[in-house]
Amino acid sequence: MYQTTLSHRSYRFRDLRDLMAKASPARSGDYLAEVAAESAEERMAAKMALADVPLKTFLQQVLIPYEDDEVTRLIIDSHDAAAFVEISHLTVGDFRDWLLSETTDSRVLARVAKGITPEMAAAVSKLMRNQDLILVAKKCRVITRFRNTIGLPGHMSVRLQPNHPTDNVQGIAASMLDGLLYGSGDAVIGINPASDSLPLLESLNYMLDDVISRFEIPTQSCILTHVTNTIRLIERGAPVDLVFQSIAGSEAANSGFGINLALLEEAQQAALSLKRGTLGDNVMYFETGQGSCLSANAHFGVDQQTCEARAYAIARRFSPLLVNTVVGFIGPEYLYDGKQIIRAGLEDHFCGKLLGVPLGCDVCYTNHAEADQDDMDTLLTLLAAAGLTFLIGVPGADDIMLNYQSTSFHDALYIRELLGLKHAPEFAVWLEKMKIIDGAGRIRDTRASHPLLSQLPQLGVQ
16 A cells, blocks of 8 residues: 555555556546546655655566566566666655766666666656656667667667558559668668568568668668568578567567567577678567557556556567657557657657667557647657657658558658757768768759669569
8 A cells, every 4th residue: 555645635556556557647548447547636646655665666566466477577587686786775756866867877877777677667757757758868878780780879760661551562662762762761671561471571571682682771671570470481581680579568468469478589589590680689679559458458457658668678688679669559549649649759768768678769640649740740859859769761751551640751851950860870871872861961862863763673663
């Protein structure tokens, strides 16, 4: 039992799970799950009580039972006690102050990252204003490598997402080359296929490999299909760079995705066996999003943001190249409007980076949410200021296959110019060599004689 008094009224919270949920900023998913605070006053009371909870409590009182959930077991069994020592004496409120301290720099945060559990990260985020989330995330450094280097300070990468509603190879190739000519694609060239047909998935892998090899692009490709399909593609000898999978913060929710930790381990080992990375061996790519546990009826009374943070424990276990929250994709049932989406994006980015996960964000919304592109501009700008690892590049910001609104190649240009953010260094060298950017990193005018355009017919694009 946790309790506090506010305005001469006593508030009681039955356990740590209830306290965490009540302390969360208001969002539609928690109301749908019936775990949210009933008033702003109750929410503030919960925050006050949460601030006094020692960080050690999260190692003693788990939110989802250890015996019933392999994510909980992963969190507890992999906890680095030595890394935790530096912060073990702190309460959640003290932890916030410690994170914001000028003496807590990037090296200190890297040193304690493995001692922080997702629940600790989620708890402290609930006490933080947006500016706090931005400031601390900015101090976190998470660098990964496959064929290039992602996550360096002052850099930001872009996933080129050339989806097509019928998986038309010509349409995909055209969007892909369009993105490359705008300087996108250094995070990954990643396709969400409309079909699970193995021959089609195989042909897309070969097409991406052909483009990357032909133009000697220092980047990686990924077909965002179920992990079991990717394992089968590897067994067939397809040129697979990264293994993709959506993940969630409970074993039951992951079961709904048809996955478990053992399967992810198998996939990682299969990808590593190919040895396709030239600079590093970060071969995994994960996507997450607040509301996935609730949508699977597998949240166990835990608020959606804490469930989301627990997914990052899985990501951390497999040393991924990329992780991104698809922040506004699930819909207004979970994040109702622009304000909720913006806050969720900042929370996710903060928690992921604090845990040592290379977190990017699909800054997005669905057409039936109370949000618009101005909200996305705001979130993009705030995340980039916070040191966002990568964002998504979609032609015109309108994904015609997944039918949602994201960020465009032009949005990436805007944020690079605004904040002086550079491409992955190896990719920048290639862009300059290909005369796509100049020495200052600005996009150059492209003529019809450009090698990328002149070879379009060879890719079947007329």
